Amino acid sequence: xxxxxxxxxxxxxxxxxxxxxxxxxxxxxxxxxxxxxxxxxxxxxxxxxxxxxxxxxxxxxxxxxxxxxxxxxxxxxxxxxxxxxxxxxxxxxxxxxxxxxxxxxxxxxxxxxxxxxxxxxxxxxxxxxxxxxxxxxxxxxxxxxxxxxxxxxxxxxxxxxxxxxxxxxxxxxxxxxxxxxxxxxxxxxxxxxxxxxxxxxxxxxxxxxxxxxxxxxxxxxxxxxxxxxxxxxxxxxxxxxxxxxxxxxxxxxxxxxxxxxxxxxxxxxxxxxxxxxxxxxxxxxxxxxxxxxxxxxxxxxxxxxxxxxxxxxxxxxxxxxxxxxxxxxxxxxxxxxxxxxxxxxxxxxxxxxxxxxxxxxxxxxxxxxxxxxxxxxxxxxxxxxxxxxxxxxxxxxxxxxxxxxxxxxxxxxxxxxxxxxxxxxxxxxxxxxxxxxxxxxxxxxxxxxxxxxxx
Amino acid sequence: xxxxxxxxxxxxxxxxxxxxxxxxxxxxxxxxxxxxxxxxxxxxxxxxxxxxxxxxxxxxxxxxxxxxxxxxxxxxxxxxxxxxxxxxxxxxxxxxxxxxxxxxxxxxxxxxxxxxxxxxxxxxxxxxxxxxxxxxxxxxxxxxxxxxxxxxxxxx
Numbered sequence: 001x002x003x004x005x006x007x008x009x010x011x012x013x014x015x016x017x018x019x020x021x022x023x024x025x026x027x028x029x030x031x032x033x034x035x036x037x038x039x040x041x042x043x044x045x046x047x048x049x050x051x052x053x054x055x056x057x058x059x060x061x062x063x064x065x066x067x068x069x070x071x072x073x074x075x076x077x078x079x080x081x082x083x084x085x086x087x088x089x090x091x092x093x094x095x096x097x098x099x100x101x102x103x104x105x106x107x108x109x110x111x112x113x114x115x116x117x118x119x120x121x122x123x124x125x126x127x128x129x130x131x132x133x134x135x136x137x138x139x140x141x142x143x144x145x146x147x148x149x150x151x152x153x154x155x156x157x158x159x160x161x162x163x164x165x166x167x168x169x170x171x172x173x174x175x176x177x178x179x180x181x182x183x184x185x186x187x188x189x190x191x192x193x194x195x196x197x198x199x200x201x202x203x204x205x206x207x208x209x210x211x212x213x214x215x216x217x218x219x220x221x222x223x224x225x226x227x228x229x230x231x232x233x234x235x236x237x238x239x240x241x242x243x244x245x246x247x248x249x250x251x252x253x254x255x256x257x258x259x260x261x262x263x264x265x266x267x268x269x270x271x272x273x274x275x276x277x278x279x280x281x282x283x284x285x286x287x288x289x290x291x292x293x294x295x296x297x298x299x300x301x302x303x304x305x306x307x308x309x310x311x312x313x314x315x316x317x318x319x320x321x322x323x324x325x326x327x328x329x330x331x332x333x334x335x336x337x338x339x340x341x342x343x344x345x346x347x348x349x350x351x352x353x354x355x356x357x358x359x360x361x362x363x364x365x366x367x368x369x370x371x372x373x374x375x376x377x378x379x380x381x382x383x384x385x386x387x388x389x390x391x392x393x394x395x396x397x398x399x400x401x402x403x404x405x406x407x408x409x410x411x412x413x414x415x416x417x418x419x420x421x422x423x424x425x426x427x428x429x430x431x432x433x434x435x436x437x438x439x440x441x442x443x444x445x446x447x448x449x450x451x452x453x454x455x
Numbered sequence: 456x457x458x459x460x461x462x463x464x465x466x467x468x469x470x471x472x473x474x475x476x477x478x479x480x481x482x483x484x485x486x487x488x489x490x491x492x493x494x495x496x497x498x499x500x501x502x503x504x505x506x507x508x509x510x511x512x513x514x515x516x517x518x519x520x521x522x523x524x525x526x527x528x529x530x531x532x533x534x535x536x537x538x539x540x541x542x543x544x545x546x547x548x549x550x551x552x553x554x555x556x557x558x559x560x561x562x563x564x565x566x567x568x569x570x571x572x573x574x575x576x577x578x579x580x581x582x583x584x585x586x587x588x589x590x591x592x593x594x595x596x597x598x599x600x601x602x603x604x605x606x607x608x609x610x611x
Contacts, residue, residue, distance in 0.1 A: 054574055056566045115515055117522045118569040238571040240511040291571055313572075324572025326509050 036294030039344035039382050043400050047342035049317060053293040059379050063408055063415035065130035065436045071416060073432075074406035075443055078361045081404065084431060084442040085142055085151055090133035091433040091440060092214065093351070093421030095167035099190060100426040102142040103157055104433065104440055107164050108135035109213040110179065110206075115239065129376050130415075130436045137161045139176070141192050142440070149442065155192040158185065162206075165421075166217025166273075168226060170255060177215035177228060180206025182253065201226075202258040205247050209233050212247075212287075214350070218273040219255070221280055226253040227263060229270030229284065236289050236324045237313045248312045250284060250304055266310040266336065272352030272422075276303070278366070279394030285349040285370055286339070288316060292324075294378045295345045301352070301368060301389060301396070302339035311336040341396045347372040347383030351422035351433070355388075359428015360445050367391040369403065369430055371419040384408040386419050386432055386443075404432060404443060482542050484534035485601040487527060488554070492591050494524030495561055499584040505576045514576050517584070518568040521561055528558040535602055544603035551602040553594025557587045 041048045068083075075081045088106050095103040108131075114120055126132050139158040142151035158164075158176065166177035174187040174194070183198035204215055212231025219226055232248035233239050250270050252263040269287040276283050282304045288297035289312070297316040309332055311318065313325045318338040321328065343349055351371025355364050367390040374383030386404035389396050407417045417437025425431055429444035498520040505513035535551075538544045564583040568575050595602070 054570060056563065116518050116569065117565070118518075234571070236572045238511060238514075238575070322572075324570070324574050326573035326577075 036345065036378050036380060036382065039347075040399075042295060042298045042342050042344035045341060045396070047298045047317070047344070048295075049298075049320060050293060050295050052296060052320075052323070055291055058291050059294070059377055060125055061379050061381055061412075062125060062129045062376050063374075063381060063384070063413060064128070066409075066414045066416055068416045068437050068439065072406070073404045073417070073419075073434075073441060075404055076402070078363075078446050079403070079443055080446045081441055081443045082149065084149070084440040085154065086437075086439045088140065088433075088438045088440065089136040090435045091420070091438065092435055093165050093167070094423035094431050094433050094440065095169070096423050096425050096431070097169060097187075100144065101192075102151070102423070102425065102431060102440070103167055104140045104142060105164050105167060105421070106136040106138050106140060107161070108133055109163055110135075110210050112211070113209060125376060130418075133435070133438075135163060137163065139164065139167070143192065149444070153192065157192065158194050163210075163213050165214040166228065168217045168219040170219045170223040170226075173255075175201065175217060175219070175226060175255075177204065177217040178206075179210060179213040179215060180204055182215075182217070182226065182228065182258075200258075201255075202253055202260055204228065204251075205230055205233070205245065209239055209243055211235075211239065212269045214269075214271055216271055216273045216284075218275065218282075221275055224255055226255055227251065227273050227282060228253060228260075229267075229273050231269035231271070231287070232312060235291060236322060238324075244313070250282075263306060264304045264308045264310065266308075266312045266314075266332070267304075268312040271350045272370075273304075274352050274354045274368070276368075276391065276394050277354055277356065278391070281394060283352070283354070283368065285343070285352045286310070287348055287350075288345075289313075289322065290346070290375075290377055292322070293345075298342035298345045299347050299349050300339035300343055301341040301349070301370060302337075303395075305337065308337045309335055310339060317342075341389060343370060343372070343387070343389075343400065344382060346375045346378035348375045349373070349383075350420045351386075353422035353424050353430065355391075356424050356428060359424070360430065360443075363390075363401075364388055364403075368396075369422050369424075370400070371422045371432060373418050373420055373435075374408065374415075381408060381412050384415060384418060386422065386430070403430070404441070407434070407437075482534075482538040482544060482601055482603055484531050484538050484603070485599055487531045487534055488595075488600040488602060490527035491524040491531065491558065491561070492596065494520045494527065495557065495584065495587050495591065498524070498564075499581075499588045502576050502581045502584045506581055509573070514568070517576065517580070518565065521565045521568055521584075525558065525561055525565060528561070531602075538603055542603075543606045545606045547597075547602055547604045550595050550597060553590050554602055557590045557595060560587050560590070 090108045092107045093105040141157035143153040144151045163179035168175045174185045182201040185198045211233045216229035228251040233243040249265040250263045251260045253260045270284045272285040315333045350373045353369045372383035384407040387400040388403045389400045390398045417434035421433040423431045432441040498517045501513045501516040567580045
């Protein structure tokens with residue numbers, strides 16, 4: 001080669017190199033400034049929302065799973081905690097039957113498809129964070145016949161399900177929300193195992209992508225309707241709008257016909273639904289979007305209005321636009337509802353239980369327990385605990401208090417467990433499914449600890 | 456070195472022996488250099504398609520093309536090192552630097568393209584794709600796709 005251009009353009013080369021160095025430095029800086037602020041500023045009705053930032057490399061902070069051994073989570077003065085049962089496979093949610101039997105849903109999501117190189121990396125991260133456990137697809141029953149707080153009967157209640165999550169009993173009909181359908185089973189009082197074939201009530205949005213696979217379920221107090229939390233099929237529509245049909249919504253399903261309508265929409269991932277006992281209103285916890293900063297967007301607890309739109313994907317916390325969504329919908333953004341109560345960012349609430357009163361100390365009489373699974377995409381880590389949001393007059397009335405902590409070690413590098421689904425048992429004690437410690441924990445009052453025996 | 460240089464002289468091509476000259480000038484890396492260029496150029500096309508249609512399929516094509524281009528660029532780097540070490544080659548600085556800058560910008564670009572939603576492409580990703588293609592066309596492409604030239608010592 002006899003080109004001579006290399007000697008004629010040294011100035012240009014230098015300027016290109018300088019421009020390149022500047023670009024690299026600029027983008028690297030954008031990627032480094034990612035430490036989150038104080039989560040307490042984002043708890044309550046008016047969370048502080050910082051400016052949106054886009055990552056070059058999103059933060060990945062995996063807390064290494066280490067078994068509990070003889071350790072337990074920590075509870076404040078006045079409460080005590082012990083393992084109700086151990087040795088589960090990825091227990092995700094809990095349900096208490098009228099006779100006191102506890103149902104433990106052992107479940108995990110379907111295999112995530114690989115659409116982009118990023119999906120391969122995400123798969124590895126989940127593997128190291130202990131989120132890739134086998135999907136047992138079953139529900140285990142625990143019964144405490146003598147009332148000592150330790151179950152003495154453990155049976156497989158229902159098997160061969162399809163990534164189940166929500167459970168609801170209405171009369172003698174037991175509804176199980178698989179990831180792709182609600183199935184009805186006949187339940188006889190005191191039964192420890194259901195062998196009858198289920199009947200499908202309705203299909204739910206499932207595969208092939210099924211990004212948010214958990215389907216939370218609650219029956220209306222009059223038993224005529226089921227409410228189902230159907231999460232979005234992406235973080236922020238990166239799988240296309242067509243994949244989001246009837247998702248990021250709370251469905252209302254007619255219990256006799258199986259017909260459904262969208263009760264509320266724009267809720268990215270409604271993972272827990274409960275009726276507030278004082279007002280009878282429907283409340284939900286929701287997981288908000290990722291990858292726009294360590295303090296965006298706060299996950300929330302909110303009452304759910306019939307026909308309400310809560311922003312996803314177009315906006316968050318009312319009218320804060322998300323530039324990652326195209327085309328935008330100003331008409332929907334204009335009516336986006338601001339959620340009632342922020343739980344702070346990336347706590348990943350996956351369990352909701354309304355306090356039913358009598359079993360725990362006075363402080364916990366009225367309010368909502370929220371199981372915060374925690375996530376790996378924020379530094380420092382947030383969540384990994386169970387909090388209590390006090391209610392008064394059917395509305396949140398104060399700052400969320402830590403109830404169960406110690407899932408994450410103080411240094412934030414290892415975790416013994418991660419709280420998921422919650423339930424209040426017949427004696428008023430709080431039950432917690434731990435899908436990394438593979439345990440169900442029971443939190444009761446320190447003085448009066450006697451649970452009622454199964455009847 | 457003198458001995459080698461002397462031996463080399465015997466095989467030195469003259470004007471009438473072009474095929475032999477071409478064969479001897481061929482380096483390993485020059486066979487691989489076109490792959491990233493083609494992939495990155497295709498990614499610019501799919502980025503433009505995404506920009507015009509908002510159809511996520513195009514964005515996925517882009518990110519795989521850029522990732523594939525980077526894998527091939529890694530092979531180019533290995534081959535180029537071998538050529539420099541054993542092939543009596545010396546870097547053709549302008550082309551080589553242009554190529555390296557384009558590949559590094561594409562490394563940034565694969566991260567930008569890994570964002571979720573519209574801003575994975577518009578405006579930063581699309582801009583980077585266009586800059587990469589421009590740099591490659593202006594500086595890094597040549598008839599032989601080579602980023603090196605024969606070491607002057609080898610011709611003496």
